Amino acid sequence: MTPSVRFTLLIGVGVVLLWSVVVWLSPQLQVTAGLRELVRFGHLAALVLGFGAALTVEWFGLLWLLGRRPLSAVTQVAQGAHLPIWLGLAGLTASGMLLSPAQPTVAGTIKLGAVLLVALNGVYAARLQQQLAGAGATPSRPLLVRAAMAGGVSQLGWWSAVVIGFLAARA
Numbered sequence: 001m002t003p004s005v006r007f008t009l010l011i012g013v014g015v016v017l018l019w020s021v022v023v024w025l026s027p028q029l030q031v032t033a034g035l036r037e038l039v040r041f042g043h044l045a046a047l048v049l050g051f052g053a054a055l056t057v058e059w060f061g062l063l064w065l066l067g068r069r070p071l072s073a074v075t076q077v078a079q080g081a082h083l084p085i086w087l088g089l090a091g092l093t094a095s096g097m098l099l100s101p102a103q104p105t106v107a108g109t110i111k112l113g114a115v116l117l118v119a120l121n122g123v124y125a126a127r128l129q130q131q132l133a134g135a136g137a138t139p140s141r142p143l144l145v146r147a148a149m150a151g152g153v154s155q156l157g158w159w160s161a162v163v164i165g166f167l168a169a170r171a
């Protein structure tokens with residue numbers, strides 16, 4: 001196992017541990033009705049930051065597929081978008097913990113699964129991105145397929161969390 005694979009696995013284990021703490025702590029944290037509105041605003045602001053940045057990367061990927069941008073533009077945008085994506089996800093998690101009901105729901109649990117998927121896929125995507133950046137103008141087809149799949153999994157996770165959150169807020 002190379003040091004970089006070991007590092008990625010270590011970060012992945014850290015993400016699962018953090019996620020377990022979130023699952024355990026969320027039902028125990030409750031806020032007053034007034035504060036709840038403020039936290040809800042924070043949840044949506046973090047959504048704009050994180051999901052907006054993730055969508056920008058996907059958009060550049062699409063432009064590259066259409067031959068409108070070089071691959072180097074996609075990897076550059078992806079590198080720059082890392083910080084806002086992770087900050088957004090952290091903000092969503094911190095605010096989401098305060099919004100969570102005392103009794104966990106099935107939909108809420110599925111949503112937490114989608115959030116774990118987004119986070120673990122993000123750790124994997126960061127590694128793929130390094131490989132793509134090092135592959136020059138003609139990366140191998142398997143590497144491109146893995147990058148496209150990571151993009152698809154990211155969208156699946158984000159959209160699932162958005163739809164479940166939207167429905168939960170109206171229940």
Ligand code: HEM
Nearest residue numbers: 026092093096097099100101115158161162165166168169
């Ligand atoms: C990828 C991460 C996430 C996304 C995209 C997301 C998205 C959303 C959206 C769009 C809403 C609807 C807000 C509204 O219409 O007012 C929402 C609400 C909610 N989210 Fe999230 N969320 C994420 C992470 C989390 C996490 C990690 C938790 C829990 C730890 C959480 C708990 C909640 C709860 C409980 C609500 C309902 C709030 C209410 O009743 O007003 N979310 N989320």
